[in-house]
Amino acid sequence: MDWQFLAFSLAKILVVFAVVMTMVAYAVLVERKVSAFIQDRVGPNRANPFFARYIPYLGMKLVRWGIFQPMADALKAILKEDYTPAHVRKVYFWIAPALAMVPALLTLAVIPFGSQLGAQKMVIADLDVGVLYTFGIVSLGVYGIVLAGYAANSKYPFLGGIRSSAQMISYEIAMGLSVIPVFLLVGSLNLSDVIGAQSGSLLAWHVFKQPVAFFVFLVAAFAETNRLPFDLPEAETELVGGYHTEYSSMKFALFFLGEYAAMISVSAMMVTLFFGGWTLPFLGLDQPAQSLWVGLLHILIFFLKLCVLLVGIIWVRWMLPRFRYDQLMDLGWRRFIPVALANIVVTAGVLAMMHR
Amino acid sequence: MIVERKPLNLAERLYIPAVANGFKVTWRHFKRTLFEGRTAAGDTAGGFHPEVPWRVGEGYRGAPYLVRDQDGATKCVSCQLCEFVCPPKAIRITPPGPDGAPADRRNAEKMPREFEINMLRCIFCGYCQEVCPEEAIFLQRDYSLSGTSRAEMIYDKEKLLALGGAHAGLRKWKQKEDEARAQEAFPPAAS
Numbered sequence: 001m002d003w004q005f006l007a008f009s010l011a012k013i014l015v016v017f018a019v020v021m022t023m024v025a026y027a028v029l030v031e032r033k034v035s036a037f038i039q040d041r042v043g044p045n046r047a048n049p050f051f052a053r054y055i056p057y058l059g060m061k062l063v064r065w066g067i068f069q070p071m072a073d074a075l076k077a078i079l080k081e082d083y084t085p086a087h088v089r090k091v092y093f094w095i096a097p098a099l100a101m102v103p104a105l106l107t108l109a110v111i112p113f114g115s116q117l118g119a120q121k122m123v124i125a126d127l128d129v130g131v132l133y134t135f136g137i138v139s140l141g142v143y144g145i146v147l148a149g150y151a152a153n154s155k156y157p158f159l160g161g162i163r164s165s166a167q168m169i170s171y172e173i174a175m176g177l178s179v180i181p182v183f184l185l186v187g188s189l190n191l192s193d194v195i196g197a198q199s200g201s202l203l204a205w206h207v208f209k210q211p212v213a214f215f216v217f218l219v220a221a222f223a224e225t226n227r228l229p230f231d232l233p234e235a236e237t238e239l240v241g242g243y244h245t246e247y248s249s250m251k252f253a254l255f256f257l258g259e260y261a262a263m264i265s266v267s268a269m270m271v272t273l274f275f276g277g278w279t280l281p282f283l284g285l286d287q288p289a290q291s292l293w294v295g296l297l298h299i300l301i302f303f304l305k306l307c308v309l310l311v312g313i314i315w316v317r318w319m320l321p322r323f324r325y326d327q328l329m330d331l332g333w334r335r336f337i338p339v340a341l342a343n344i345v346v347t348a349g350v351l352a353m354m355h356r
Numbered sequence: 357m358i359v360e361r362k363p364l365n366l367a368e369r370l371y372i373p374a375v376a377n378g379f380k381v382t383w384r385h386f387k388r389t390l391f392e393g394r395t396a397a398g399d400t401a402g403g404f405h406p407e408v409p410w411r412v413g414e415g416y417r418g419a420p421y422l423v424r425d426q427d428g429a430t431k432c433v434s435c436q437l438c439e440f441v442c443p444p445k446a447i448r449i450t451p452p453g454p455d456g457a458p459a460d461r462r463n464a465e466k467m468p469r470e471f472e473i474n475m476l477r478c479i480f481c482g483y484c485q486e487v488c489p490e491e492a493i494f495l496q497r498d499y500s501l502s503g504t505s506r507a508e509m510i511y512d513k514e515k516l517l518a519l520g521g522a523h524a525g526l527r528k529w530k531q532k533e534d535e536a537r538a539q540e541a542f543p544p545a546a547s
């Protein structure tokens with residue numbers, strides 16, 4: 001290990017972390033704005049810091065668009081009283097929010113978010129078993145929620161925790177099975193290779209080659225990130241707030257941020273696995289960049305694809321009602337797992353026929 | 357009536373119409389708000405809350421205030437039923453005691469020396485209005501109460517009476533009073 005590698009990795013980690021945290025903050029804003037527009041409201045449009053006045057022309061527009069709202073939210077989360085109820089199990093109560101937040105961020109380590117800048121590959125860890133790592137980490141995400149439900153020591157969080165453990169474990173299977181055909185096609189578990197295999201034409205994107213796999217992955221992703229229509233662990237209408245009912249201030253904010261960070265990381269996974277990552281199938285944008293500008297352009301492409309998926313996920317939340325719990329389990333075990341298995345068999349069969 | 361549940365066809369079981377219609381509806385609203393600048397508040401009230409206060413209808417159950425009768429006298433007789441019934445214990449009444457000031461209403465035995473409602477505790481349930489035998493306390497149309505300290509949110513008798521205004525309701529002892537007056541007159545008026 002040389003110093004240069006260490007320095008560059010550290011720089012990449014810092015930049016990715018900063019960008020993702022900013023994205024999380026603004027994903028919350030987008031969520032609030034989109035929900036507001038869908039419900040004939042205007043959403044946050046009042047956060048007006050003292051310096052907004054001095055930004056020429058744009059200042060008041062930014063205020064109206066709520067651009068400063070995340071700052072106000074963050075300030076509020078930090079300054080609020082951090083209340084620990086007397087009946088909780090303290091140790092677990094304290095580590096649960098961190099456990100909910102960390103896995104979502106860790107999965108981002110293997111996502112190639114650009115081709116290269118100079119000689120540096122734009123991925124934090126170019127693992128050969130990238131996707132195995134991802135699934136390993138994603139399955140840790142359930143611990144934060146289960147521990148939170150257990151630690152809170154009251155009934156609604158407990159129910160939320162139980163639901164989420166069942167839900168996340170079942171959908172992990174469907175999710176893991178759904179991507180196997182993709183790797184059968186690519187022949188490698190390295191995510192950079194997966195992107196390489198999707199260059200050439202638009203039809204090379206796995207979303208067109210493997211629509212079934214994509215669909216199963218998409219649905220499982222909703223379940224894994226606890227988003228509507230599968231947000232049963234927190235189902236506000238039945239469980240108050242689910243597993244984070246007893247949390248306040250920054251600990252609650254960590255759960256909240258964790259949810260959005262998880263959304264970002266599954267969207268990044270989807271972009272990488274199914275939408276060709278940082279490539280675009282024209283203008284030669286599907287080859288690793290030779291110049292700095294093309295490298296930056298690749299990052300921008302990745303970012304835009306990510307944003308489109310994020311808005312899609314957010315939109316679905318305001319479009320579909322919540323599933324019932326038994327329907328959810330039924331869907332996971334009796335529909336998606338068989339479909340994903342059949343997809344594997346068919347893909348393997350077709351591949352075997354073609355390579356004979 | 358029994359609603360017959362038709363079996364779903366394949367497309368319906370795959371949620372295709374649900375997703376399509378859901379998108380249609382959400383997009384319609386999204387478009388209308390974002391591009392045409394129309395909102396529910398704008399359409400119904402003509403603006404947003406702090407600038408354009410929301411006008412509530414008659415009979416709205418907002419903050420409970422004490423009322424005066426048509427002669428400007430305090431209606432409350434300090435029976436303390438409302439204090440007793442109030443679920444969150446928001447009301448505190450100090451009765452006049454044996455040597456307090458007499459009621460400013462004739463034929464009423466007493467009136468409270470102090471009457472406090474803690475608006476931070478009040479849940480606007482309306483039990484006080486319901487239980488009051490004198491129609492002296494009513495939930496009125498104020499819904500947006502704010503203050504800069506907790507002490508400021510405890511409304512005292514004076515404030516409650518000032519905010520409550522006069523009430524055109526029943527004057528419970530009016531007839532008794534009129535009768536008493538009539539009996540004192542001599543010779544009695546022919547009926």
Ligand code: SF4
Pocket residue numbers: 420438441442443444445446447473477478479480481482483484485495
């Ligand atoms: S409205 Fe209900 S809570 Fe409020 S003062 Fe009356 S009884 Fe108490």
Ligand code: SF4
Pocket residue numbers: 431432433434435436437438439449484487488489490491492493
């Ligand atoms: S407001 Fe009504 S119920 Fe309450 S003390 Fe006065 S007379 Fe009695």
